[in-house]
Amino acid sequence: MKRIVLFLSFALLVSAAIAQETENKGNKLPSVSVKNLDGQTINTAELSNNGKPMIVSFWALWCKPCINELTTIADVYDDWVAETGVKLIAVSIDDSRSSSKVGPTVNGKGWEYEVLLDANGDFKRAMNVNMIPHTFLINGNGEIVWQHTSFSEGSELQLIDMVRKLNAGEAIENH
Amino acid sequence: MNQKIIFSASLAILLFAGISTRAQGILEGGKVTGNFQLDAQAYQADSAIGAYEVEEKMRMNAFANILYSNGNFNAGMRFESYLNPLLGYDPRYKGSGVPYWFGSWKNEQFEITVGNFYEQFGSGLVLRSYEERNLGYDNAFRGAKVKFSPYNGVTLKGLIGTQRFFWEQGPGIVRGLDGEFALNDMFDKDNTCKTRVTLGGSFVSKYQDLEEIMANDTAMLTLPANVASWAARLNVNRGGFSIDGEFANKLNDPSSINNFIYKNGQSLLVQASYSQKGLGIIASAKRTDNMSYKSKRTETGNALDINYLPALPRQHAYSLSAMYPYATQPNGEMALAGQINYKIKKDSWVGGKYGTDIAVNYSRITSIKMEPAEGENTIGASGTLGYQSPFFAFGDELYFQDLNIEIQHKFTSSYKLLLSYMYLNYNIDVIEGHPGEPMVKAHIIIADMTYKFNQTNALKFELQNLITKQDDGDWLQFLFEYTIAPKWFFTFSDQYNYGNPDKDRQFHYMNVAAGYTQGSNRLSISYGKQREGIVCVGGVCRNVPASNGLTLTLTSSF
Numbered sequence: 245m246k247r248i249v250l251f252l253s254f255a256l257l258v259s260a261a262i263a264q265e266t267e268n269k270g271n272k273l274p275s276v277s278v279k280n281l282d283g284q285t286i287n288t289a290e291l292s293n294n295g296k297p298m299i300v301s302f303w304a305l306w307c308k309p310c311i312n313e314l315t316t317i318a319d320v321y322d323d324w325v326a327e328t329g330v331k332l333i334a335v336s337i338d339d340s341r342s343s344s345k346v347g348p349t350v351n352g353k354g355w356e357y358e359v360l361l362d363a364n365g366d367f368k369r370a371m372n373v374n375m376i377p378h379t380f381l382i383n384g385n386g387e388i389v390w391q392h393t394s395f396s397e398g399s400e401l402q403l404i405d406m407v408r409k410l411n412a413g414e415a416i417e418n419h
Numbered sequence: 420m421n422q423k424i425i426f427s428a429s430l431a432i433l434l435f436a437g438i439s440t441r442a443q444g445i446l447e448g449g450k451v452t453g454n455f456q457l458d459a460q461a462y463q464a465d466s467a468i469g470a471y472e473v474e475e476k477m478r479m480n481a482f483a484n485i486l487y488s489n490g491n492f493n494a495g496m497r498f499e500s501y502l503n504p505l506l507g508y509d510p511r512y513k514g515s516g517v518p519y520w521f522g523s524w525k526n527e528q529f530e531i532t533v534g535n536f537y538e539q540f541g542s543g544l545v546l547r548s549y550e551e552r553n554l555g556y557d558n559a560f561r562g563a564k565v566k567f568s569p570y571n572g573v574t575l576k577g578l579i580g581t582q583r584f585f586w587e588q589g590p591g592i593v594r595g596l597d598g599e600f601a602l603n604d605m606f607d608k609d610n611t612c613k614t615r616v617t618l619g620g621s622f623v624s625k626y627q628d629l630e631e632i633m634a635n636d637t638a639m640l641t642l643p644a645n646v647a648s649w650a651a652r653l654n655v656n657r658g659g660f661s662i663d664g665e666f667a668n669k670l671n672d673p674s675s676i677n678n679f680i681y682k683n684g685q686s687l688l689v690q691a692s693y694s695q696k697g698l699g700i701i702a703s704a705k706r707t708d709n710m711s712y713k714s715k716r717t718e719t720g721n722a723l724d725i726n727y728l729p730a731l732p733r734q735h736a737y738s739l740s741a742m743y744p745y746a747t748q749p750n751g752e753m754a755l756a757g758q759i760n761y762k763i764k765k766d767s768w769v770g771g772k773y774g775t776d777i778a779v780n781y782s783r784i785t786s787i788k789m790e791p792a793e794g795e796n797t798i799g800a801s802g803t804l805g806y807q808s809p810f811f812a813f814g815d816e817l818y819f820q821d822l823n824i825e826i827q828h829k830f831t832s833s834y835k836l837l838l839s840y841m842y843l844n845y846n847i848d849v850i851e852g853h854p855g856e857p858m859v860k861a862h863i864i865i866a867d868m869t870y871k872f873n874q875t876n877a878l879k880f881e882l883q884n885l886i887t888k889q890d891d892g893d894w895l896q897f898l899f900e901y902t903i904a905p906k907w908f909f910t911f912s913d914q915y916n917y918g919n920p921d922k923d924r925q926f927h928y929m930n931v932a933a934g935y936t937q938g939s940n941r942l943s944i945s946y947g948k949q950r951e952g953i954v955c956v957g958g959v960c961r962n963v964p965a966s967n968g969l970t971l972t973l974t975s976s977f
């Protein structure tokens with residue numbers, strides 16, 4: 245039984261490795277169902293920002309550094325949007341214990357992000373998120389070009405720098 | 420049985436892979452992503468705090484996920500290794516292997532998944548499988564799942580499977596059906612109606628072979644082999660208003676958790692909220708009565724749950740405010756909770772240049788009212804209907820109460836402060852099962868300030884004080900954290916049990932830690948003492964024993 249599984253995974257890995265060599269485009273967002281704050285089901289593969297860069301940030305109400313990150317960015321978000329056209333999508337991984345509190349909290353804090361609810365962690369799993377905050381940068385073609393886990397004061401400056409580079413057509417090193 | 424399933428599943432995966440290969444050329448566009456986490460701990464005995472000698476000196480938990488996707492085909496697996504499981508994890512995890520793998524394929528209407536999978540119906544009251552790797556919780560299904568969207572706004576799901584039980588599968592088979600109907604998407608294609616309504620319904624049934632269980636050592640119980648449950652839910656949204664409700668009912672399900680009574684179980688969860696920019700209000704109410712639902716009758720631990728009973732209190736993030744976390748009492752509880760978030764505007768006299776965030780949160784949980792069932796004199800005797808309970812009545816016993824207020828203010832671009840006060844009642848007898856111990860009444864005060872020296876260097880200082888006359892008495896905690904964005908952090912903290920009634924047990928739990936992050940790779944090392952207690956992440960809690968030593972954590976995603 246284990247042999248079959250191992251063989252299978254090995255086959256997948258090899259084939260994928262070959263595939264990646266021939267096709268060197270960035271990964272796109274996987275297709276998973278999540279909800280928005282109006283209760284509508286959203287397919288994550290269809291998230292877009294009309295050809296402009298997009299930030300996807302995984303967070304939860306119980307995660308202090310996540311709230312810190314989103315609060316810090318909220319102070320400068322208007323400027324970011326005006327300057328670069330970037331959009332931040334805040335994906336809450338709160339489960340049914342607190343997912344209903346996400347909308348009122350986000351509004352109560354005056355955040356203007358697009359907020360999605362990933363109550364059973366399906367999007368989180370598909371994006372290989374271990375620990376939050378985990379932030380992804382997606383270019384205008386919908387390709388994931390950069391990711392970062394954890395937040396410390398000042399990390400947001402690196403993030404917006406990346407967005408500026410993307411807009412200027414410069415390459416992003418993945419670190 | 421297992422091998423057959425795996426074999427056929429593997430075949431199916433290969434078949435799907437074959438189909439998608441043929442459809443798209445030589446695996447063109449196939450992508451591999453994954454992640455990895457390793458936690459290793461080297462232990463030192465410290466008899467004072469109750470950290471025992473660990474024979475292996477060092478233990479390790481690790482896992483890696485590998486996902487493959489190619490167009491509409493996805494496959495993945497997780498390798499897990501516990502050599503041996505870290506203290507605080509169930510020793511039954513000992514070993515290494517691949518307990519999770521799946522293949523899935525979809526088109527516009529169908530999505531088929533075989534292998535291991537996670538799923539949630541509604542808010543989870545009758546069915547939820549999920550994982551909390553860092554708490555060692557995983558009740559994944561192994562079997563098959565089909566999602567079918569025949570019409571815009573309609574989502575139907577069906578699944579069948581057994582549940583993960585460490586390295587084995589539980590004995591029960593779970594079957595589930597769920598339908599969700601977004602009325603606006605079905606009937607209002609032009610989006611003219613401002614009110615959004617979504618209805619949903621679930622049916623779940625479990626089967627377990629009959630077994631011989633005695634009631635009070637005298638009579639053999641007649642057990643149901645199949646136990647059904649169902650739930651109905653409603654979600655209404657209009658502008659800033661939102662109402663969410665779900666009612667669940669479970670037929671007679673005698674089990675070790677409910678002491679083998681034959682009463683039906685019910686749960687009702689209702690949440691209403693209003694919000695506009697700068698203001699958010701939410702009120703929630705929940706009743707739970709005999710709703711433990713596991714795929715093994717005699718399981719009493721944190722495993723094989725078919726459903727999920729969300730606890731309403733706020734999940735606190737500071738160590739002392741999270742010291743007494745509440746866990747849902749599946750046999751019965753009445754819960755009320757509310758929260759208000761308010762932002763005092765920027766550039767106002769009180770709000771300052773950046774505005775001030777205020778949050779007030781309250782929750783109260785009591786027992787349910789119980790009376791002897793008809794024709795009985797006692798409550799909860801095995802083999803009987805157990806008890807009867809008026810649906811809307813609150814019981815007399817307080818389980819938990821939490822009032823907390825949090826104010827957050829940024830004074831300048833380089834200095835911000837958070838202040839918080841919390842009052843707590845914690846029924847340690849019921850929640851932790853320590854009969855006879857008095858209710859813990861605690862006041863908790865927290866100050867958390869951050870000062871930025873320049874664009875990348877910042878110092879954070881936390882001071883927390885928990886004041887109580889019960890349990891282990893008063894605690895004081897401080898923490899310094901210095902960060903150099905975006906790569907480095909260094910912390911030094913101490914938790915001091917200065918109010919322990921036993922003067923010899925007034926311990927310090929000191930800890931130093933450092934970490935390095937490069938993109939999505941992160942390495943952290945900490946050295947120090949860990950207090951015995953409950954650690955909760957994402958709604959699941961686990962008891963962590965006292966430990967002392969060096970901890971290394973490495974995470975990576977690609």
